Amino acid sequence: MVRQLGELEKLVMDRVWSWDHPVAVREVLEDLQRDRVLAYTTVMTVMDNLHRKGVLTRQKDGRAYMYRPAQTREQHTAAFMSEVLAGSADREVTLLHFLEQIPPEEAARLRQALAGHAPDGSAQ
Structure with a gap:
């Protein structure tokens, strides 16, 4: 089931869709922080939720996950x-x-x- 994305989910996905490489939470956080103040854990939770919803895929890279969109x-x-x-x-x-x-x-x-x-x- 595909759900409508929430406001912060849309912001995260806009960033992830705009890049042509796997991204870490830190990279998304740094990009989002140009426009607003967010905690690392907030962005990590949103990206984990998007992964559980099937919107993002992820692969372990050392201690962190690297995320990619599941679809364009x-x-x-x-x-x-x-x-x-x-x-x-x-x-x-x-x-x-x-x-x-x-x-x-x-x-x-x-x-x-x-x-x-x-x-x-x-x-x-």
Whole structure:
């Protein structure tokens, strides 16, 4: 199950997704501390929670863990959107309401993306 991320979880994941290498808690903490004061244990707890939720993977490196995203930001967002949609009583109506809310240029990009995929989800 993919859950919506909390405020601090989003901040941590924004950092982790922006880097192309495994990260330690200390690296994330130092980056976050440019904008706010946080304790090491707070960031460590958030990253441990994200690992338990399956959002981050980790591997032991000496005494510390090195963390990586389990999915790209886009994959995570798509999985969350799919879960939200699955919770709807009427998926078609929910999708139509969603389409009414997005800007026309995003709707055009969505049409273009759909045109490039076969009904089975594979690229044409």
